[in-house]
Amino acid sequence: MTLAELEIAQAESLKEIAAAADAAAVESLRVKYVGRNGSIPALIKAMKDVPREERPAFGKAVQAWRAAVEAALAEKGGGTAAGEQAVDADLTLPGRWWNLGVKHPLTRVIEESAAIFGRLGFTVADGPELETPFNNFTALNTPPHHPSQDRSDTFWFGDDCLLRTQTSPVQIRTMLANKPPIRVICPGRTYRRDTTDATHSANFHQIEGLYVDTMDKPVSLADLKSVLAYFAREMMGDGVTVRFRPHFFPFTEPSVEVDFTCHVCKGRGCNVCKQSGWIEVAGAGMVDPRVFRHVGYDPESVSGYAFGFGVERIAMIKYGIPDIRWLYENDVRFLSQLG
Numbered sequence: 001m002t003l004a005e006l007e008i009a010q011a012e013s014l015k016e017i018a019a020a021a022d023a024a025a026v027e028s029l030r031v032k033y034v035g036r037n038g039s040i041p042a043l044i045k046a047m048k049d050v051p052r053e054e055r056p057a058f059g060k061a062v063q064a065w066r067a068a069v070e071a072a073l074a075e076k077g078g079g080t081a082a083g084e085q086a087v088d089a090d091l092t093l094p095g096r097w098w099n100l101g102v103k104h105p106l107t108r109v110i111e112e113s114a115a116i117f118g119r120l121g122f123t124v125a126d127g128p129e130l131e132t133p134f135n136n137f138t139a140l141n142t143p144p145h146h147p148s149q150d151r152s153d154t155f156w157f158g159d160d161c162l163l164r165t166q167t168s169p170v171q172i173r174t175m176l177a178n179k180p181p182i183r184v185i186c187p188g189r190t191y192r193r194d195t196t197d198a199t200h201s202a203n204f205h206q207i208e209g210l211y212v213d214t215m216d217k218p219v220s221l222a223d224l225k226s227v228l229a230y231f232a233r234e235m236m237g238d239g240v241t242v243r244f245r246p247h248f249f250p251f252t253e254p255s256v257e258v259d260f261t262c263h264v265c266k267g268r269g270c271n272v273c274k275q276s277g278w279i280e281v282a283g284a285g286m287v288d289p290r291v292f293r294h295v296g297y298d299p300e301s302v303s304g305y306a307f308g309f310g311v312e313r314i315a316m317i318k319y320g321i322p323d324i325r326w327l328y329e330n331d332v333r334f335l336s337q338l339g
Contacts, residue, residue: 001043003061009039010065017072026076033069040066105315105338106205106327109235110187113207113314116234117185120227122209125184127170129191130161135169139294140251148192155191163191168251171210171306175295180302181213187311201324205311212287212297212304221254224284224305228258232281236263236318243278252285252306263317272317279317282309 001009013033020026033039043062050058103111114124136142137149147153148165155163170186187207194202209227213219225242232240240263244256260281262273269275284307289299312324319338321327326334 003057006058006061006065010068013039013065013069014072017069017076020076023077026073030073034066034073040069102335102338104327104335105319105321106311108338109311109315109318110205110207112235113231113311114185114187116231117209117227120183120230122183122185122211125170125174125186126188127164127167127173127186129164129189130157131164131169132160133162135172136162136164136166139172139291140168141288141290141294142250146250153193155193164188165192166190166308167206167208168306168308171208172291172295174210175212175292175297180297180304181211181217182304183211185209201312201328204324206308207311208306208308210287210304210306212302214302215300219286219303219305221256221286221305224286224307228282228284228307232260235314236260239263239266241267244284247283247285249283249285251288251291252283253288255283255285258282258284258307258309264320272320281313281317282307284308 013029017026017029020029031038034041040062044059047055047059047062118124133149137144137146142148154165157163167186167188167190170188171184174182174184174186185207186209188205189203190206191203211219211223211227221244225244229242232242239261241261243259245259247255247257249255258281259278261267262270262277262279264270264272265277267277269277273279284305287304287306292299292302292304312327315321315327316324
């Protein structure tokens with residue numbers, strides 16, 4: 001096609017658009033001239049066949065034709081298609097704003113926990129979800145006959161790899177890679193073979209904490225209690241206190257269960273806390289000397305504490321969620337209530 005023929009084609013196309021009687025005719029002409037397989041895109045694809053010396057002028061003319069056609073279509077569309085539809089539109093109404101999304105309650109608890117412990121000097125440590133038996137069991141003083149090492153309780157991949165059952169292996173990796181002082185929290189996803197019901201899930205989230213220092217600055221249970229008391233107040237509100245109950249964990253000695261006063265009834269007793277006034281939240285204790293030996297620390301030269309709690313547990317208590325499965329179903333009706 002020559003430049004003269006381009007001018008004639010452009011004039012004819014503009015006449016056709018001007019004569020279009022309705023929106024369907026305008027759309028048909030749009031497809032004919034500027035659609036994916038229209039006349040103008042076909043000319044642009046054929047530019048390679050135009051002699052080199054003629055390409056600048058030819059290309060400029062094609063682009064001018066395209067601009068003229070698009071302007072004519074826009075004008076015609078505004079006057080015909082849009083005009084036909086505008087009969088039922090009230091242009092004086094305010095625009096419709098899209099609602100902003102909200103963070104998932106588990107994300108909110110993790111981020112809020114990291115911020116609270118961050119104010120106490122804790123940093124966030126991360127590690128893989130596929131772990132070795134040493135990091136997940138041996139270094140944590142968990143004997144081979146412990147139920148958690150059974151195939152019915154843990155997801156194993158052969159004999160040398162498993163899905164971590166807790167985020168404690170991150171503590172082991174941190175101690176293997178660093179010398180005291182260490183002050184970290186380890187949030188992450190964990191896995192256990194468990195029946196999924198209102199309070200249990202085969203995968204869940206934990207946040208564990210570890211503080212280790214030299215004997216120049218010895219760490220005690222009093223330090224642990226003060227840290228958890230601060231966390232309880234910041235996470236659950238003023239007036240919430242903590243209590244320790246003797247317990248046993250392979251990787252801490254002494255070990256304690258940690259309860260928070262019920263944030264709903266303030267310790268007076270209600271259905272949430274089963275009339276006890278307390279809610280079991282975490283496990284904690286002083287790091288067992290055998291754990292220190294596994295990571296190459298001298299138990300006579302260091303001391304430390306560790307703690308851990310379930311993120312889902314905190315979220316269910318904090319937001320009054322009765323069924324853990326609600327946290328994984330991604331029901332927008334449920335999630336939007338927490339905005």
